[in-house]
Amino acid sequence: MNIKNISILGLILAIFFGLGLSFKPEKKDSQQPELESKQLAQSPPMGWNSFDSYGVYLHEEAALANLEVFAKKLKPHGYKYFVIDAGWFGEFKLKDGTMYPAEKHATEVNINEYGLLQPSKTYFPNGLQPIIDRCHELGLKFGIHLMRGIPRAAYKKNTPIKGTDYHARDIADTTSICEWNHQNYGVDMSKPGAQEFYNSLINQMADWGVDFLKYDDLVPFPKEVEGVANAIEQCGRPMVYSLSPGNKVDVSAINSFKRAHMLRVTPDIWDDQVGLDQCFDAWRKWQGEEEPGFWIDLDMIPFGKLQLMSPKPEGVNGHESKKDIAKKIESGELSNVELLAGKGWTRQSAFTKDQMYTFITLRALSASPLMMGGDLPTLDDFSLELITHEDVLDCNQNGIMGSLIYDEDNVEIWKTPKKDRKDGWIGIFNRSKSLKSLSFSKSDFNFVDDEEYIIHDIWANKEVDNFYFTINPNGVVFLKYASPIKM
Structure with a gap:
């Protein structure tokens, strides 16, 4: 190297150090991701979730239609999370000539070579990316539902865990199975590769542009609650983390739950007095546990049109319980009837006006996240008025869970x-x-x-x-x- 080159190199180094720059990468505080996570959800999150209106059978056309109405009617009032619930990865068997499901949960799920769930070709032929991108174009946040654990399909194929020498069978706990959905096995967080699997799944969500994760069947398993929290904190994208469902919540695990932003403390809440009573009971139990960045979630708002993918079959009056329907199917009295996800059949919310006033007042005073569940394109004026009422939103976003x-x-x-x-x-x-x-x-x-x-x-x-x-x-x-x- 001649003197001229040395002089140029020295000049470059002088400029860098003169500007206070360094070739060494900046060390990041190990606690920084968790601190950044807690800056999210400083008030109760507000949004829409597809489960009450579409069960686990939301399809592309309905998703886009709801998204456009969301942006027009709810966004101006502060609602921002558009959440697709379970089933988005299911290759459902369909009733002939229709988009209606012929099975409660898809027997076949779409996974990639690493055992990570992919969008259903049946219900989302163009994938989820156009919906996610449109959501962000509209200035909204995109959310998605995940089930605890690793797909059984991944276990069957023994897919590799991305970035490791481990495979699905190295981490799956085949004795840990969700009571109502058998598509997954639990993950044994003590096994090498377990955290890396959750990291790979959440990294995929981050790459897609996911802003909100509703994680199901996770509450009874604090180690997996923490595993998902760790995965979110390493992924590099801020995500609101919602735990569900909550009819079996171990209060002693509250420190694990507070790694998330929302904790469901009720079973699925529907348009009946039983659901209202369950919300009051949960409110009593959990009052005072909320804080900015962590909210007690009393489930979705079942206003408007519900269960659009579950038309009432012939021979069903619509008031039978699932047990009654199951008995009729078993006896042969009913045929070609599938008991689908959710409760009941296609209907307008069965709440009376007084029950609706009670429901939304309870949500306002309890500072529960406001996640609308009914179909938005067909939403009636009274329901829209309640969920966008200025006093309801002011009280709810005040962020203090009222006391009895x-x-x-x-x-x-x-x-x-x-x-x-x-x-x-x-x-x-x-x-x-x-x-x-x-x-x-x-x-x-x-x-x-x-x-x-x-x-x-x-x-x-x-x-x-x-x-x-x-x-x-x-x-x-x-x-x-x-x-x-x-x-």
Whole structure:
């Protein structure tokens, strides 16, 4: 090397070091990914999920139609997560000449050479990428559902785990099987290659542009909860992490659950009083466990048209339980009937208006994530009004899970204060089947005598000048209280 070249090299080095640059790669704080993850979901996530309306049978045309309506009608109110639920990888057997499924869960699933799930050629012939890209074009976030574990199809083929010398059979726990979906085996997180499998799956999701993961059958398995959290934190893409379902939640595993952003604490909630009662029970149990970045999830909002891929078969009146239908199938009374995912058959939500008011008021006061479940292109005006109501959203996004302050004679009062304010919201719930005329004192609302408030009845849209209310069966009074200066 001559002197001239040395001088040029020296000049280049001087410029680099003069600018404070270094050839050494920056060391990243090992805790940084987890800290970045916790910056997500600072208020309860809001979005749409396909399960209530399409079960595990959402198809490309319906997905795109719902996405466009989402952007038009929900996005302006702060909703942003568009989530495709289970079944997107299933090569379903179909009823002749239709898009309707002929099996509850697909016998055949689409996987690649590494055992990673791929979009169904049956329901998503163009793959998911056009939907994901359109979602992002519209300024929305894309979400997808995954089942715990590794596909049995991967175990059968003993597919390699990407980037390792291990294979599916090295990590699968064949004794760990979901009660309602037998497509996967669990993953034994103590086995070499287990974390790497979850890493490879989540890295694929990151490459696709996934922003939200709803992970099913995971809550009873804290080690796998943590394995998925680790995978998300190493993938390089921010993702909201939602745990589901939640009818069997071990409270002692709360530290593992808090690696996620949402924790389902109810079974599947449908359009009936049983579902409402289950939400109230879960609210009692989990009040106070929420915090920015971690929300107690009471499941989806079953408003609008439901179960579009499950038309009512001949010989079924629509009110039978699944056990009743199963008995009729077994006896031969019914034929060519498949008990599909979800509950019941194609219908408009069976909630009464009072139940709908109660449902959405409960969601507002409990700070549960707001994930709309009904079909958006056919959504009725009343349902849309409730899920986009300004006071509902203000209360919900306040991010404080209300507490029970009164419980007497099937009447409950729940109170949610505003952050760092004396203002807030109150729900008076008639949990009985009869009309109630009720009179309360200031102390019943935890107000002190010298406090003055302007109180607004949200659903009646009027100011309240006394504490006397008449409430319909399973109905609610939703109040907003504020000092006169701040109202």
